[in-house]
Amino acid sequence: xxxxxxxxxxxxxxxxxxxxxxxxxxxxxxxxxxxxxxxxxxxxxxxxxxxxxxxxxxxxxxxxxxxxxxxxxxxxxxxxxxxxxxxxxxxxxxxxxxxxxxxxxxxxxxxxxxxxxxxxxxxxxxxxxxxxxxxxxxxxxxxxxxxxxxxxxxxxxxxxxxxxxxxxxxxxxxxxxxxxxxxxxxxxxxxxxxxxxxxxxxxxxxxxxxxxxxxxxxxxxxxxxxxxxxxxxxxxxxxxxxxxxxxxxxxxxxxxxxxxxxxxxxxxxxxxxxxxxxxxxxxxxxxxxxxxxxxxxxxxxxxxxxxxxxxxxxxxxxxxxxxxxxxxxxxxxxxxxxxxxxxxxxxxxxxxxxxx
Amino acid sequence: xxxxxxxxxxxxxxxxxxxxxxxxxxxxxxxxxxxxxxxxxxxxxxxxxxxxxxxxxxxxxxxxxxxxxxxxxxxxxxxxxxxxxxxxxxxxxxxxxxxxxxxxxxxxxxxxxxxxxxxxxxxxxxxxxxxxxxxxxxxxxxxxxxxxxxxxxxxxxxxxxxxxxxxxxxxxxxxxxxxxxxxxxxxxxxxxxxxxxxxxxxxxxxxxxxxxxxxxxxxxxxxxxxxxxxxxxxxxxxxxxxxxxxxxxxxxxxxxxxxxxxxxxxxxxxxxxxxxxxxxxxxxxxxxxxxxxxxxxxxxxxxxxxxxxxxxxxxxxxxxxxxxxxxxxxxxxxxxxxxxxxxxxxxxxxxxxxxxxxxxxxxxxxxxxxxxxxxxxxxxxxxxxxxxxxxxxxxxxxxxxxxxxxxxxxx
Numbered sequence: 001x002x003x004x005x006x007x008x009x010x011x012x013x014x015x016x017x018x019x020x021x022x023x024x025x026x027x028x029x030x031x032x033x034x035x036x037x038x039x040x041x042x043x044x045x046x047x048x049x050x051x052x053x054x055x056x057x058x059x060x061x062x063x064x065x066x067x068x069x070x071x072x073x074x075x076x077x078x079x080x081x082x083x084x085x086x087x088x089x090x091x092x093x094x095x096x097x098x099x100x101x102x103x104x105x106x107x108x109x110x111x112x113x114x115x116x117x118x119x120x121x122x123x124x125x126x127x128x129x130x131x132x133x134x135x136x137x138x139x140x141x142x143x144x145x146x147x148x149x150x151x152x153x154x155x156x157x158x159x160x161x162x163x164x165x166x167x168x169x170x171x172x173x174x175x176x177x178x179x180x181x182x183x184x185x186x187x188x189x190x191x192x193x194x195x196x197x198x199x200x201x202x203x204x205x206x207x208x209x210x211x212x213x214x215x216x217x218x219x220x221x222x223x224x225x226x227x228x229x230x231x232x233x234x235x236x237x238x239x240x241x242x243x244x245x246x247x248x249x250x251x252x253x254x255x256x257x258x259x260x261x262x263x264x265x266x267x268x269x270x271x272x273x274x275x276x277x278x279x280x281x282x283x284x285x286x287x288x289x290x291x292x293x294x295x296x297x298x299x300x301x302x303x304x305x306x307x308x309x310x311x312x313x314x315x316x317x318x319x320x321x322x323x324x325x326x327x328x329x330x331x332x333x334x335x336x337x338x339x340x341x342x343x344x345x346x347x348x349x350x351x352x353x354x355x356x
Numbered sequence: 357x358x359x360x361x362x363x364x365x366x367x368x369x370x371x372x373x374x375x376x377x378x379x380x381x382x383x384x385x386x387x388x389x390x391x392x393x394x395x396x397x398x399x400x401x402x403x404x405x406x407x408x409x410x411x412x413x414x415x416x417x418x419x420x421x422x423x424x425x426x427x428x429x430x431x432x433x434x435x436x437x438x439x440x441x442x443x444x445x446x447x448x449x450x451x452x453x454x455x456x457x458x459x460x461x462x463x464x465x466x467x468x469x470x471x472x473x474x475x476x477x478x479x480x481x482x483x484x485x486x487x488x489x490x491x492x493x494x495x496x497x498x499x500x501x502x503x504x505x506x507x508x509x510x511x512x513x514x515x516x517x518x519x520x521x522x523x524x525x526x527x528x529x530x531x532x533x534x535x536x537x538x539x540x541x542x543x544x545x546x547x548x549x550x551x552x553x554x555x556x557x558x559x560x561x562x563x564x565x566x567x568x569x570x571x572x573x574x575x576x577x578x579x580x581x582x583x584x585x586x587x588x589x590x591x592x593x594x595x596x597x598x599x600x601x602x603x604x605x606x607x608x609x610x611x612x613x614x615x616x617x618x619x620x621x622x623x624x625x626x627x628x629x630x631x632x633x634x635x636x637x638x639x640x641x642x643x644x645x646x647x648x649x650x651x652x653x654x655x656x657x658x659x660x661x662x663x664x665x666x667x668x669x670x671x672x673x674x675x676x677x678x679x680x681x682x683x684x685x686x687x688x689x690x691x692x693x694x695x696x697x698x699x700x701x702x703x704x705x706x707x708x709x710x711x712x713x714x715x716x717x718x719x720x721x722x723x724x725x726x727x728x729x730x731x732x733x734x735x736x737x738x739x740x741x742x743x744x745x746x747x748x749x750x751x752x753x754x755x756x757x758x759x760x761x762x763x764x765x766x767x
Binding site: 077110111114115117118148151152215332333334335336340341343344345 | 403405441589590591595598599602603623624625627655656659660662663667670703
């Protein structure tokens with residue numbers, strides 16, 4: 001466990017919300033941060049936020065669906081320059097938040113991630129995938145954006161596109177379920193930003209954290225809160241029960257980062273049991289543990305579990321093969337059910353059908 | 357021309373894309389000197405398996421004749437390397453009791469323990485390709501290289517047995533016969549290469565040997581000085597070329613040329629204001645060539661390269677021995693000729709990577725042994741150890757009986 005007590009050890013984080021949902025969630029995020037920027041084509045929507053933090057994307061038409069993709073890219077590049085200019089290029093960690101099922105997120109996020117990566121920042125993207133009922137077109141758009149992001153971002157944490165009933169209580173009305181989903185996403189992002197920026201207490205060494213997040217591939221995030229009794233264990237179980245973090249993602253991960261935030265009374269034994277619990281979940285992969293303490297947070301422990309380096313299950317690629325018209329016969333070119341003779345770049349592109 | 361058959365060794369690597377042959381003089385001090393080398397385009401082989409007997413035999417004949425001409429020898433017997441995706445390595449153990457009054461293990465005990473370890477039941481279509489010793493244990497004391505003279509009650513022999521398709525081996529032997537030569541022995545190429553390229557320290561501390569050929573990739577893991585795991589995957593460099601041919605809509609030879617020229621390039625899409633490096637790509641339909649951004653080539657190539665190393669990683673995880681300290685990877689095969697191969701391997705496998713090659717004394721002026729020759733030269737070295745085994749008296753006890761046995765072996 002890394003321990004950092006100096007306030008100077010805090011990692012400098014740039015937090016960028018992109019598109020309608022991205023801006024809304026980023027604006028509500030209460031965790032401490034170094035800088036925040038909100039980007040959207042919709043100038044009217046940006047008026048609701050602090051003007052110092054907003055960057056309007058130029059060339060807006062009546063709807064982003066009517067815009068020429070080249071114009072959108074040009075606007076995104078101009079906005080990326082503006083973001084880089086405002087932060088002065090001194091950002092160690094950039095956290096981008098947006099929905100990849102929409103035009104804004106799908107176009108702007110990869111360009112922004114590419115630019116910030118070029119400026120030597122470690123780029124994390126929290127990508128909200130479209131829900132199944134939003135249709136195949138959005139799923140396809142999201143799949144393309146995720147494929148582009150995989151090439152440029154260090155870590156992509158996806159908020160998955162499973163049916164709403166799986167993500168929330170099935171008895172809730174649809175509108176309320178969506179609101180709850182957003183609230184939980186906000187809580188997850190809030191806690192993640194808190195974990196990344198906790199420089200004023202016991203926490204990660206920024207350099208170590210940056211190394212762990214660099215080139216980490218795909219990730220999944222779970223957050224939980226424990227209050228009484230075995231509170232740390234309860235917080236971890238809550239984080240795992242979080243539907244953003246599935247058992248499969250834990251099993252396919254190649255590293256895990258666990259951050260605990262609680263009062264000054266969190267014992268070493270509690271931290272150890274939390275680490276053991278996470279080790280049971282993720283198996284034999286390196287686990288980085290950090291703890292930040294806050295006197296105001298007595299009796300409550302908040303756990304943020306981030307699993308990284310998730311490799312797509314090879315069996316799932318079989319379906320990718322099916323989508324490009326490959327025979328399913330098992331032969332010498334097959335490995336674990338995957339036809340290796342089909343070009344890898346075609347199989348790696350996620351099929352929208354798989355995601356419903 | 358008029359030299360004895362057992363004075364030289366002829367090794368043949370019947371690869372999917374290239375057939376290579378090396379002829380070496382075996383000196384009495386145990387050293388080998390390379391005197392002839394030949395290579396030819398392989399016909400009739402796919403994923404390490406013969407699919408056209410006539411084509412394969414023709415490739416064998418042309419290659420051996422080219423090497424024989426250079427070495428100025430007449431070839432009779434040939435050692436062939438085989439490594440098909442059907443090959444499986446398994447660790448076996450044989451145990452016997454040391455029943456002598458003094459409880460001291462004899463040479464015969466070692467042989468009996470090895471024979472017990474080699475006794476594995478196989479399906480009718482499989483055969484034992486190679487057996488590598490993993491040392492002995494006497495009463496749970498492990499890591500004993502030679503148990504003769506050590507006291508104990510129980511002697512265990514540990515071996516790594518490689519089994520492969522019976523037909524695949526028979527087809528290679530038949531191709532050699534059809535080409536006009538006699539098969540001396542068929543060895544398991546991946547482990548022969550690993551034995552030759554890994555330093556003894558690397559074998560002891562734990563290392564992974566990865567040989568990426570045209571259509572197969574072999575993985576061999578060493579720990580404690582012995583092979584622990586071996587596997588052949590049905591994917592290789594030719595898949596990268598094929599992906600480029602499909603993705604860029606260009607003929608396969610042009611795709612191969614692009615891969616040679618560009619290597620494993622960055623797949624990051626440049627920004628609009630950045631200059632975009634391009635590469636000229638001929639069209640498959642014969643129309644005028646077009647310019648394609650280099651990042652697009654990188655995107656296609658990296659996807660396949662990452663997949664190959666992901667599969668290697670998966671095999672390391674499956675083996676259960678990688679975690680024991682196989683921290684170094686030694687890479688051989690045609691893949692090493694691609695620009696950026698080592699960096700890509702280091703980044704994906706997250707281990708220290710070096711290219712492996714076999715040091716061999718040579719009288720050939722225009723032949724530089726490289727990573728692509730590891731299987732061929734490893735086969736030569738394996739051939740030497742097989743021949744030396746005829747005169748191996750490591751497990752022999754002294755006395756008149758042993759002397760008679762030795763004399764009998766010479767006869």
